[in-house]
Amino acid sequence: xxxxxxxxxLKIHGxxxxxxxxxxxxxxxxxxxxxxxxxxxxxYLKTKQLKESSIFRSNNGDxxxxxxxxxxxxxxxxxxxxxxxxxxGKLVIVLPxxxxxxxxxxxxxxxxxxxxxxxxxxxxxxxxxLWCTAILG
Numbered sequence: 001x002x003x004x005x006x007x008x009x010l011k012i013h014g015x016x017x018x019x020x021x022x023x024x025x026x027x028x029x030x031x032x033x034x035x036x037x038x039x040x041x042x043x044y045l046k047t048k049q050l051k052e053s054s055i056f057r058s059n060n061g062d063x064x065x066x067x068x069x070x071x072x073x074x075x076x077x078x079x080x081x082x083x084x085x086x087x088x089g090k091l092v093i094v095l096p097x098x099x100x101x102x103x104x105x106x107x108x109x110x111x112x113x114x115x116x117x118x119x120x121x122x123x124x125x126x127x128x129x130l131w132c133t134a135i136l137g
Contacts, residue, residue, distance in 0.1 A: 001100035002079055004091040008071040016095055026073030028064045029054040065091070076100060 005025075016022050055073055058064050061081040068075040069090045075082070085091040107123050109115050 001076060002082055002086070002096075003074055003076050003094045003098075003100065004068065004082055004086065005074045005094055006069055006071045006091055007089070009068070009073060010092065010094070012071070019095070019098065022074070022095075026055045028067050028073050028075040029057045030061060030064060030075075030077065031057045031059045 009025075013025050014021070016025070056064070056067055058067075061077050064075045065077055065082050065085055067073070069085055074094060075091075079086070082091055086093065107119070109119065
């Protein structure tokens, strides 16, 4: 997870150096994100900013990243969604020293014996990075 914004947004609103520097920034909010998650950025956004300054909400991370690229505000997204924009300089990471805590990704399946080979390979490939939950039927 990274908090990021476009260089244009930061040029206009300033680049925060501490959590308090987030005051006055607009936020693009992923509507399915539960920010009860531990981590200083999550706690700060929940207590200080999110409700008042969340100007755009979406359940699609790609849409939020595109809005951030256009200068609409700060966005908190997983690196796998924001990586292309970060690598090309369209977005920059804000407050990298306050890394948000990771969010879980779960694979839920009924029985290991009936698991398709491609799903088994996917889970094996991401072993250690992917939290897997098996529901035995």
